[in-house]
Amino acid sequence: EDINGNILGEKNENGGFRNDGDTADLAEQSLLNKLIRRSLVRNRNQVEVLQRDPTSPLYSVKTFEELRLKPELLKGVYNMGFNRPSRIQENALPMMLAQPPQNLIAQSQSGTGKTAAFSLAMLSHVNPANKWTQCLCISPTYELALQIGKVIEQMGQFYPDVKLAYAIRGNKMERGKNLQEQIVIGTPGTVLDWCTKAIETRASASIDFLPRTARCSFFSATFEDSVWNFAEKVVPDPNIIKLKREEETLDTIKQFYVLCKEKEDKFTALCNLYGSLTIAQAMIFCHTRKMAAWLTAQLTKEGHQVALLSGEMTVEQRAAVIDRFRNGKEKVLVTTNVCSRGIDVEQVSLVVNFDLPVGMDGNADNETYLHRIGRTGRFGRRGFAVNMVDSKHSMDIINQIEMHFNRRITKLDTDNVDEME
Numbered sequence: 055e056d057i058n059g060n061i062l063g064e065k066n067e068n069g070g071f072r073n074d075g076d077t078a079d080l081a082e083q084s085l086l087n088k089l090i091r092r093s094l095v096r097n098r099n100q101v102e103v104l105q106r107d108p109t110s111p112l113y114s115v116k117t118f119e120e121l122r123l124k125p126e127l128l129k130g131v132y133n134m135g136f137n138r139p140s141r142i143q144e145n146a147l148p149m150m151l152a153q154p155p156q157n158l159i160a161q162s163q164s165g166t167g168k169t170a171a172f173s174l175a176m177l178s179h180v181n182p183a184n185k186w187t188q189c190l191c192i193s194p195t196y197e198l199a200l201q202i203g204k205v206i207e208q209m210g211q212f213y214p215d216v217k218l219a220y221a222i223r224g225n226k227m228e229r230g231k232n233l234q235e236q237i238v239i240g241t242p243g244t245v246l247d248w249c250t251k252a253i254e255t256r257a258s259a260s261i262d263f264l265p266r267t268a269r270c271s272f273f274s275a276t277f278e279d280s281v282w283n284f285a286e287k288v289v290p291d292p293n294i295i296k297l298k299r300e301e302e303t304l305d306t307i308k309q310f311y312v313l314c315k316e317k318e319d320k321f322t323a324l325c326n327l328y329g330s331l332t333i334a335q336a337m338i339f340c341h342t343r344k345m346a347a348w349l350t351a352q353l354t355k356e357g358h359q360v361a362l363l364s365g366e367m368t369v370e371q372r373a374a375v376i377d378r379f380r381n382g383k384e385k386v387l388v389t390t391n392v393c394s395r396g397i398d399v400e401q402v403s404l405v406v407n408f409d410l411p412v413g414m415d416g417n418a419d420n421e422t423y424l425h426r427i428g429r430t431g432r433f434g435r436r437g438f439a440v441n442m443v444d445s446k447h448s449m450d451i452i453n454q455i456e457m458h459f460n461r462r463i464t465k466l467d468t469d470n471v472d473e474m475e
C-alpha cells in the first residue's frame with residue numbers, strides 16, 4: 055500500500071530544477087514545519103563554519119545592532135520579537151552582508167532562523183530608490199514561496215519603499231514589462247518565465263544568467279548528497295555553515311510492550327491505556343493510512359476525541375491538524391510514519407507504536423523508532439513509549455530494538471497500567 059503523502063508539485067514547470075519525489079517530500083516537510091512553528095528551535099550544538107578564505111577573520115555577531123542595519127529594518131526585526139540573532143544567523147548574516155560579496159551555503163534544521171536570515175539580507179541589500187529587481191529568491195514550492203514572502207513583508211513593514219513581487223503560478227507576466235519591484239520571490243519555472251519576459255535585474259536573471267558579481271546563498275534544512283552536489287554547482291566559491299541537529303536519545307523515555315493477538319486486541323489494549331493517554335498528549339503510529347483511518351474511526355466510535363494526520367490531506371489540512379494538536383485541542387493524534395516524519399511535537403509525552411517501525415528488509419527500523427519516541431536530551435522531558443506486539447515477528451523486532459539501543463523494553467499488562475506510573 056502506498057503510504058506516501060501528496061507531493062507538492064512543481065513537476066511540470068521547473069526550469070533548471072528537478073523535483074523528484076524525495077525532494078518534494080522534503081520540501082513538504084519543511085513547509086509543514088514552517089506552518090506550525092512559531093518560535094526558534096533551540097539547538098546548542100556548535101555551528102561549523104568553513105570559510106572560503108580561511109585566512110580572513112571570521113565575523114560573528116551577538117546583536118542585530120552590530121550589523122548596522124537601516125533603522126527601518128532594525129525596527130522590523132525587533133517588531134517580530136527577535137532579541138538577538140539565532141545561532142545560524144550569528145555567522146550567516148555577517149557573511150551575507152559582507153563587502154565585497156561572499157557566497158554562502160548553509161544547512162540547519164527547520165526552525166533555526168534561515169528564512170529570517172536571508173529575508174533580512176535581501177532587504178538590507180536593496181536600494182529602494184532603484185526601481186528594478188535587485189534580489190531574487192527561488193523557493194522549491196509555491197506554498198513555501200508564499201511563506202517566505204510573508205516573512206519579507208513583515209520584516210520590511212517599516213520600509214515601505216521596498217516592494218516585493220511573487221513569481222508563482224497564476225501570476226502572469228507580460229512580455230517586455232519593466233518590473234519595478236526590488237525583490238522577486240518565486241518558484242523556478244515561473245521565475246524562468248519572468249526572466250525571459252520581464253525581470254530586469256540590470257543583468258538579466260535566473261540562476262544561470264546572473265552576473266558573476268551577484269552574491270548567491272543557498273539554504274537547506276537537509277543535505278543529502280544530491281542537495282550538496284546541486285548547491286556546489288550553483289554557488290561558486292562558497293563559505294559553508296552547518297548546524298547539526300541535536301541528537302535524540304531514549305534516556306528519558308520509559309519503554310514498554312504489550313502482547314496482543316490481532317488488531318482488535320491491540321485496539322482493546324489501546325482503550326485500556328486511553329485514560330493514561332489523555333493525561334498528557336499522545337501520538338499513535340500506524341503502518342498504513344488505512345490502519346490509521348480504521349483506528350481513528352474505532353476510537354471515535356468509542357467517543358474519544360482524536361485527530362488524524364493522513365497522507366491524502368493537503369499540506370494546509372495537515373498543518374491545521376498539527377496546529378490544533380499543538381494547541382491541545384485534541385490530545386491524541388493518530389498518524390503514519392510518512393506523515394509525521396520531521397515534525398516535532400514537543401509536548402507529546404506518550405507515543406504508541408500501534409504498528410512497530412519495520413524497514414523494507416523486515417527488520418527493525420531503529421532510526422524511525424528513535425525519531426518517534428526520542429527527545430533531544432538536554433531539554434529532555436520524560437516520556438513513555440508503548441509498543442503493540444501482535445506476532446512472533448513483532449516480538450523479534452522489539453528484541454532487535456532493545457539490543458540496538460541497549461535499553462530495556464518492559465512488558466506491560468494493560469489491565470493494570472499502574473506499572474507505567
Ligand code: ADP
Binds near residue numbers: 136163
Ligand atoms: P528556518 O527558515 O530555518 O525554518 P525561520 O527563519 O522560519 O527558520 O525561523 C523559525 C522561527 O523562529 C520563526 O517563527 C521565526 O520568526 C523565529 N525566529 C527567527 N529568527 C529569530 C531570532 N533571531 N530570534 C527569535 N525568533 C526568531
